[in-house]
Amino acid sequence: MAKSSRVRGKFSAAAIIVFLGAVIFAACHSGPPQISIEGPRAVLSPAIYGEAMVFMTIKNDGGSDVLNGVSTDIPGATAAFHVMKGKRMAHVATVAVRGGSSTVFKMGSSHIMLEDMPRTMVAGSPFTLTLVFEKSGVRQLHLKLEKAQMTMPMP
Numbered sequence: 276m277a278k279s280s281r282v283r284g285k286f287s288a289a290a291i292i293v294f295l296g297a298v299i300f301a302a303c304h305s306g307p308p309q310i311s312i313e314g315p316r317a318v319l320s321p322a323i324y325g326e327a328m329v330f331m332t333i334k335n336d337g338g339s340d341v342l343n344g345v346s347t348d349i350p351g352a353t354a355a356f357h358v359m360k361g362k363r364m365a366h367v368a369t370v371a372v373r374g375g376s377s378t379v380f381k382m383g384s385s386h387i388m389l390e391d392m393p394r395t396m397v398a399g400s401p402f403t404l405t406l407v408f409e410k411s412g413v414r415q416l417h418l419k420l421e422k423a424q425m426t427m428p429m430p
């Protein structure tokens with residue numbers, strides 16, 4: 276009798292730990308997003324004048340969010356989200372920023388494309404990139420254009 280009740284006690288303790296774990300996990304990845312932007316860089320295109328690609332890691336330790344827009348203060352320039360479809364870039368209007376994970380913009384993969392920059396924008400030129408998140412609101416990044424990279428690693 277005493278033995279079986281001790282076994283039951285162990286089982287329920289394990290059940291409580293699993294339950295608490297699930298609650299903590301749910302709390303972390305639901306509710307408001309917790310966005311942090313790591314290692315943002317803007318690199319001039321080695322091939323096309325007036326174009327640059329922006330790379331970064333968007334870390335989200337909270338619930339899911341969506342990137343609904345991107346813009347820049349560079350006069351006349353446009354900013355857009357690009358994803359790779361095979362070997363071609365395709366424009367997308369929004370980018371999902373899943374909870375509890377990192378959304379990566381990198382060379383040869385998803386990136387932010389700057390086009391139609393004026394000739395005054397050269398390596399070292401500062402500019403502001405504005406990201407608009409559905410839930411987290413507006414984030415502004417102050418970046419400097421970096422010189423074109425001569426080697427373009429393939430995805």
Ligand SMILES: [Cu+2]
Pocket residue numbers: 357364386387388
């Ligand atoms: Cu692109």
